[in-house]
Amino acid sequence: MTDKYTAFVSRGWGRDLAKRLGLPQPVALRRYAADERLPGPALVVGSGPSAQALADALEGWGVEVRRDGADDGGASPEAGSDGARRPKLGAIILVLDDVEGPEGLSAPVLAAGRALRSLAACGRVVTVSRRASAADEPSLAAARQGVEGILRSLAKELRSGSTANGILLAEGVGADAPSVLGALRFLLSGRSAFVDGQFLTVGTDGGALPLDPDRPLAGKVAVVTGAARGIGASIARTLGRDGAKVVAVDVPAAGESLARVANEVHGTALQLDITRTDAGERILEHAVGRHGRLDIVVHNAGITRDKLLANMDAAKWDSVIAVNIAAQLRINDALLASDHFGDGAHIVSVSSTSGIAGNRGQTNYAASKAGVVGMVRSTAARLAARGGTVNAVAPGFIETEMTAKIPFATREVARRLNSLQQGGLPVDVAEAIAFLASDAAGGISGNVLRVCGQNLVGQ
Structure with missing residues (x-):
């Protein structure tokens, strides 16, 4: 999505006007x-x-x-x-x-x-x-x-x-x-x-720097959930660019888009509803059967069902919890119970600044994304025993199809309320995840890294 304001104030009379008026x-x-x-x-x-x-x-x-x-x-x-x-x-x-x-x-x-x-x-x-x-x-x-x-x-x-x-x-x-x-x-x-x-x-002296800094994930097999579009597709592309063999996962309804992403990164596609009780086993079976191993899992799949709490019903609340946190917990349990998710494995979950600071009309979403933070901190010790790591990335305002639907005035305010005075791109989230999924981050676990341009209020 194009940020027309940034383009306008970056050159010519638009830049001069912004400077005179003290605009971002x-x-x-x-x-x-x-x-x-x-x-x-x-x-x-x-x-x-x-x-x-x-x-x-x-x-x-x-x-x-x-x-x-x-x-x-x-x-x-x-x-x-x-x-x-x-x-x-x-x-x-x-x-x-x-x-x-x-x-x-x-x-x-x-x-x-x-x-x-x-x-x-x-x-x-x-x-x-x-x-x-x-x-x-x-x-x-x-x-x-x-x-x-x-x-x-x-x-x-x-x-x-x-x-x-x-x-x-x-x-x-x-x-x-x-x-x-x-x-x-x-x-x-x-x-x-x-x-x-x-x-x-x-937290530790662990980790190893890559031989090729431009392909730090060479030889790794990575699963990305919610990979058919948006941030998930960008994660798949970035991990593929960095050398990983990617298993792109999304619901069957997104099968056509999922296949395009998987083909683009020369990976494989797995159509799967991650809320299934056997989702973790299905992911392991696919990754090991097709690629012989599994090194990285990126929990990106998520949904929103926004309502003020006074108007919230059980369907909206339960569906968000089921996809955004309960599914991750079950999949992680399956991974940690398997010998195929071995030494030096990495899990990266997508949280949100809403889970850290809260957001009006998102009590269900904020609960799930704050839950991701708690899960990551608790799981770190379990993975440490096998030399693995688990971390979270918390995006702020990112230019996606979802944020494009926000009313214009609200969208512009949200874009500018950070130190960089603009929205981030899906690739910004993907780059942070790719680093945390690499062996260079092997001594980093239980962290929550915000990718938000530094919101002007709070952290």
Whole structure:
């Protein structure tokens, strides 16, 4: 769906008019391309061993790295020692994992702040810090939790399509752990275009970086439910692009569209109502019978039956719960009971910002999507025993056939009420899912990653 407003204010007299009137001026976001590069060098702020490890990793990826130890006065990156003007920064990585109290935040954070004016359009800011814990000393917990407030506020200050996100390290996880580097690569890339003001927690040293960053799912077999259209079809295409063999699943009524998607990604189609009690067994039978294994399951299928709670009937309530959460629970039970869903398997479920913040007229939908969050957090420990992960992605306003039916004025407001001042695309959700389904995210489990451009109210 075309965002005509963004096109209008992006050039010519429309851009000038928006500037004079103080109207939102969203820009075209930097999204994934096979040959993509950061739009400039990366500035690493921090003086400890973690900062050096991340700088070394970036240089290994072919990124030009600048250093600012945050204890040298934070020299401006805009001009070199010869007075020549330097190119804009593509990213600022702020390493704060060794901060011990709130006072220690000042020097590195302000050094990064001085560099913000040099950040290129669609640049990235990424913090790397430790996760706060109730077991921490109060001063340490305050500093660690303070990073979250800094990052979320900074994300709302950035403009021109730039984003700010954070990586939280559990105790014992080093900055050079595979999933830390995998998360950093994802957050710096165009794959994270509509992820803003969010954190990924790396809980273990698990995971493995792909040999080919452009085909991180090569050799994997992935099931995607609700794959016939919209976000589901985009997920199937993205997983296929990344090298996975895709089993596209949807209801028999969507069979023709489902076959088109499966053919497009050179996968197979399975017509199945996921609310069947044997849906999990049917999925396993198809995947193993056709492809010999099953590595990834993406629970995308979902429905809405919106009504104010005062007008809600049992049919609308029960149907949403049945499709959006009860089916996932049964399928997961079948997967975890099977030897075919083995070591290193990944489950990714689609939640919604409605399940986090609520939405008028969606008590049934919000219950189901909040239920997905609870399910993911509880299932993480069960999958950890076999080296697997389970995570959720929570989309915000995404340009789909469903959102196209929202009345014009309401739709425009919904589009602009995030830090990026525009709606996301189905591929933005798909990119986040593809990362969480990869071995590079093997140390990330029980997370809920919002793909919402950072709503302006709340998180």
